[in-house]
Amino acid sequence: MATSTPAPGPDQRPGDGGGELHAQALSVSRQDRAALLGQTPRVLWLTGLSGAGKSTIANAVCERLHRQGRISYLLDGDHLRGGLSRDLGFSEADRKEQIRRVAEVARLMVDAGLIVLTALISPFRADRALARDRFAPGEFLEVFVDVPLAVAEARDPKRLYAKARAGTLASFTGIGSRYEPPTTPELHLRTDEETVDVCVARVLALLDRPPTAGR
Numbered sequence: 440m441a442t443s444t445p446a447p448g449p450d451q452r453p454g455d456g457g458g459e460l461h462a463q464a465l466s467v468s469r470q471d472r473a474a475l476l477g478q479t480p481r482v483l484w485l486t487g488l489s490g491a492g493k494s495t496i497a498n499a500v501c502e503r504l505h506r507q508g509r510i511s512y513l514l515d516g517d518h519l520r521g522g523l524s525r526d527l528g529f530s531e532a533d534r535k536e537q538i539r540r541v542a543e544v545a546r547l548m549v550d551a552g553l554i555v556l557t558a559l560i561s562p563f564r565a566d567r568a569l570a571r572d573r574f575a576p577g578e579f580l581e582v583f584v585d586v587p588l589a590v591a592e593a594r595d596p597k598r599l600y601a602k603a604r605a606g607t608l609a610s611f612t613g614i615g616s617r618y619e620p621p622t623t624p625e626l627h628l629r630t631d632e633e634t635v636d637v638c639v640a641r642v643l644a645l646l647d648r649p650p651t652a653g654r
């Protein structure tokens with residue numbers, strides 16, 4: 440274990456606790472856990488339209504990492520809405536809260552030493568920026584899973600575009616609600632031009648790049 444002062448844990452950063460909470464200094468640091476697992480914890484934040492390929496790519500990346508002996512975890516928006524975010528809908532405020540919660544869970548998991556993938560539409564730039572702010576520089580990797588709306592709509596794997604066009608699904612991203620594309624993502628995938636395998640390889644290459652302090 441490290442003999443130096445333990446690095447701050449996820450809830451020991453300035454601004455947390457309002458000065459009234461006195462957190463126990465922890466003897467096992469995030470560096471200790473990462474060293475034990477032999478990996479560099481990061482979050483890969485996949486953003487894009489419904490049907491762009493976020494879940495498909497994230498799942499395949501997790502599978503590859505697992506086979507390589509690296510511990511990862513996928514936080515998939517559709518799954519989380521059955522539990523952690525069961526009380527949330529799709530208003531702008533609820534989407535913001537969904538992203539806040541997922542960012543906090545991802546932060547804990549990164550602190551635990553895991554490689555975390557999130558698969559959420561996360562349509563608004565400001566919300567993604569807030570999520571990024573919760574991580575150390577170089578730890579948050581934004582992956583834009585890009586596809587033209589017409590292609591996503593033609594795929595419609597969950598039949599959600601059909602419902603949105605029929606007017607039975609309000610505030611659906613791309614139809615009744617806007618999607619703000621990232622301006623400077625760490626990685627830009629075009630799933631109408633690149634196969635799943637190519638996209639997965641590019642995500643893995645990004646992960647294996649040495650962490651950079653900034654963008």
Ligand code: ADP
Nearest residue numbers: 489490491492493494495594596630633634635
């Ligand atoms: P999302 O999670 O972004 O809503 P999904 O992964 O659930 O999207 O669905 C994407 C659909 O597009 C899947 O049926 C997948 O097989 C298909 N697809 C076709 N080409 C690609 C690609 N290059 N990358 C990812 N998915 C693709």
